[in-house]
Amino acid sequence: MAELLNMSGIDKAFAGVSALSGASLQIAPGEVHALIGQNGAGKSTLIKILTGVYRRDGGVVNFNGAETVLTSPREAQATGIATIYQELNLVSLRSVTENVMMGYEPKRFGVLINWKEAHRRTREILSRFGIDIDVRAPLGSYSTAIQQLVAIARAVSLDARLVIMDEPTSSLDASEVEVLFGVVKGLREAGVSVLYVSHFLDELFEICDRVTTMRDGRTVDCRAIAGTTKLELIAAMLGRDTDEIAEAGMTEFNAGMSGAEKGDVLLEAQGVSTGPRLNGFDMTLRKGEIIGLGGLLGAGRTEAARAIFGVDRLLSGKVEIKGQPGALETPAAAIAAGFGYLTEDRKAEGIIPDMSVRENLTLALLPKLTKSGQIDRARERELVDHYIKALGIKTANMEQPIRELSGGNQQKVLLARWLAIDPDVLILDEPTRGVDVGAKREIQGIIRDAVARGVGVVLISSEFEEIVEGADRIIVLNEGRIVTELTNPGITEDALVRALAHTEGQAA
């Protein structure tokens, strides 16, 4: 079958760091094609190259039988490639008609918009998708699902041959998803191809024909969805198979082998809920223990961390700290109670870019470094000096702005920020994301040493080997609920993958 789209050998690097190397993607006419992969696998970079947002460094893109070089999203649209983004790029205060017809309004005398005709055409376009709404009403007065369908309708009315949907169901409820699926099937029957990006694997089995899997900037797998199992998809995404998992020792951790008796209870959470993304979360954390939170993107892991640390308000449930009841209302209260929280997003929630390494490192410790409002600067320098040496932070001196450090060294400074408060509980959200391999092992070593000193750690990581080998117990979450708990020794990546696949199955 002649492919509608054929991308091959696509390379792309950002500032010398490779994002795609030799990636490929083939989509047939009238096919619904899924694209899956973990965070950072290169899915969005590949799509942005296809739609002209980024320029490729190498490789060939063939669309509709001709080699194409797209340089802007507008050009992509003119060629017949339409993208429906997660955040809709429509004007919610204007009417449905205006949104659908924008830039292509029917004219009278060449200048005036023929509104009657515009409304009629809009109704006609929408009715093809089974949508019957007042096209004169502002788009924003309709649900997200309807808005999304309007966006799709607009794309199709512009003669799109390929519609790209990026996580289209992430903000839809079950009945809205059904409507969307109906539209996708309608597109397929009309001969329009759909590239469907989603981390909800169950959906793919319902509407997709083929699935392409990406990992570390490469296309690793492309197969028909019929006859594939979810386990195979997850294994392809993670780049593991059962044989490989037998190979141990990928991290500095040592699978629940610390051997030491676990100490007193540091933290007990019961039935904690903060909203739909975290519902009925239970956890008991003891001294010298690492609890891993497992789950796919959006499963509620970060929400659990935020609930414990007092960032999000609890709707229900209770938290006990060292046997004392009382939830933490603010991060400041959590820190005072001996909690540290290394956030997932280092740039947005971690570093203060223009401040020095010294000022960043002591930020959480300031209340303890202060006597009647004045910072004890001698002690501050002494402490910073200690941590720079102890963690091997590579910096010209402690006055260097943190933004000038590499990602791994920034992360070490942030770890030191929390180690410096001499914490009882450390919550670590993706502690080794975006750091190079060497720094990764060093950071894992730092965590292991802290645990040996009796710190209780809650570890969130998308790197499965990290929680499989690091955690004493893994709490597996899906859609904000705990689905199972695994205990080390004895957890294998295979078992974790099975637990995840199982939860996916239950969720459907």
Place this chain on the structure above:
Amino acid sequence: MTTQDTELKAQQSATFAWGPFLRKNGGLVALAVILVFNIIVTPNFLQMQTLFVNISQVATIAIVAMGMTLVIATGGIDLSVGAIMALAGALAPLIFLSEFGQANPALGIAAAIAVPIVAALACGLFNGILVANLKVQPIIATLILFISGRGIAQVLTNGNLQTFSNPSFSYLGTGKVLGLPFQGWLALLIACVLYLVMTRTTFGRYVLAIGGNERAAELSGGPVKRVKIGVYMICGALSGLAGLIVVAINSASDAARNGNLMELDAIAAAVVGGALLQGGRAPIFGAILGAVIIQLVKYTLLANGVEDEVALIAKAIIILAAVYVQQARKE
């Protein structure tokens, strides 16, 4: 050998990096240029009288600009400073001209200084609560007092010019210490205190952290709301003090003109002094330098017979240049 050496030296001096030097010390260079220009062109520039006039006028801009610098350092802005000046300035004569003030001159003066400052603090608290607790955009939050503050001042005085003769109160604006204006010394003292606050205290550290990355500051336990309210209160109090000084200089309080357009001068001085509008930097002495540059440019044009309106354009050009230098520095 020797010719080679001299050649090398010539090359080195030819390739002296003017760009980075200017970017780093732009303020000081601008000040030097203005001074040299005045010494050559302006008649009678090198006189004690010139220094005296300039210091007594720059002090109020500098005092407000320092408060503004703190607010800007948290990523905020305060448009109400001029209105707070008018309000504080209107209150003072009302108090020492009242029956109570006439009967107890010493107490009257103390109250005429304390009450307006407390009122200014309350204005700052109002701004701070709007910004920190109610999450109103700073420019909108402070617009409320920008509009209503001066109105309240005019209502209090029935829109009248209040003139008075009160030497002890006028000391604020006309007194001399070691031959220089009292308010100049006051500005310098405030600068030293604020400098220590910014470099030595947790409050100062949190101000910069909030301006640098508010989310990170909060997640690291920073008392974001209290610190934000604090900077608006400091800015309010300093504006109130500046309002009192202006009234003391003139021996008259005019609620319609006191502090008029001061918010622009103060923001300009802070920016020329090196404050970043997105926050994270608080150059206290820079604010004074900025105020001095703006004052000297005004004075230069005035002393050389250039009209007021043209002076406004010159001010705009200075701000433009300062922002340009900041942009260049970032890259």
